[in-house]
Amino acid sequence: MSDLGGLLHASYENLDRGLLCAFVERWHAETNNFHLPVGEMTITLDDVSNLLHLPIVGQFYTQQTLDADSTNDLLVEVFRVDCGVAFEETTHCQRAHVRLSWLRDVYEDACSRRQWVVAARAYLLHLVGCTIFADKSATSGWIYEHFSSIGIRRLQAQYFEDQPRCRMYEPGKVTSIVVARLQLDTLTLGSIRFSPYDEHREEHPFE
Known part of the structure; x- marks a missing residue:
């Protein structure tokens, strides 16, 4: 979808x-x-x-401008992380953002806890981030x-x-x-x- x-x-x-x-x-x-x-x-x-x-x-997608508090609330709701963990991440990024490495940690933690909905959300968002920033x-x-x-x-x-054509190649030496x-x-x-x-x-x- x-x-x-x-x-x-x-x-x-x-x-x-x-x-x-x-x-x-x-x-x-x-x-x-x-x-x-x-x-x-x-x-x-x-x-x-x-x-x-x-x-x-x-x-x-439709981007909405979020302040730090709204972002923290959203992270808690979507990824079921502690308020302190969400606040620490947005403070580290100094704005309403999170790091790809943080999403990977959320994904791995969710998998270990068998929280599949959270894991799927983190994985999907990580894919989007990789495409935009680090592909x-x-x-x-x-x-x-x-x-x-x-x-x-x-x-x-x-x-x-x-x-996809990127799948056609693999690096050699x-x-x-x-x-x-x-x-x-x-x-x-x-x-x-x-x-x-x-x-x-x-x-x-x-x-």
Whole structure:
């Protein structure tokens, strides 16, 4: 019902850290894109749609502005945590937020207590947070799709086109950050795939 099912196929294991770090060095937060020798590139909504099979059309949720007290009350109600625990977390974050690590702790504690409703809520919210803030799986897939000459990757033997495209790849031997930097420095327009999802359109049409 949440349309987050595609994330179940996304892997956060076995990341090519050298490759990711080389790209992170070229990321500019002010412009939200990568500064490369051939120009600037960014991850588009089409990339998100194909790599993760997440919806990109329509309103995902309605955000409400909450103060600290309302946030603490909500955490107590939804996750059944102690008031002091909720207050400590929002105080640590200095606003109406919680950390992904805190959600993982809530999830693990709920599982150990067999509080499945709480565990499901924590897990779902963690998936959303990972997608928005820390989706290295999608970033790796984006690199593999658009830059075939950079990094080392293997194709998944059990990949099917009805799965998210990030599931298609698994990192091979970890790329040295020095090598990844050199590959980026010598990047040419001819080595970039600007339309990598053509064969995926039958399963996942362009929006």
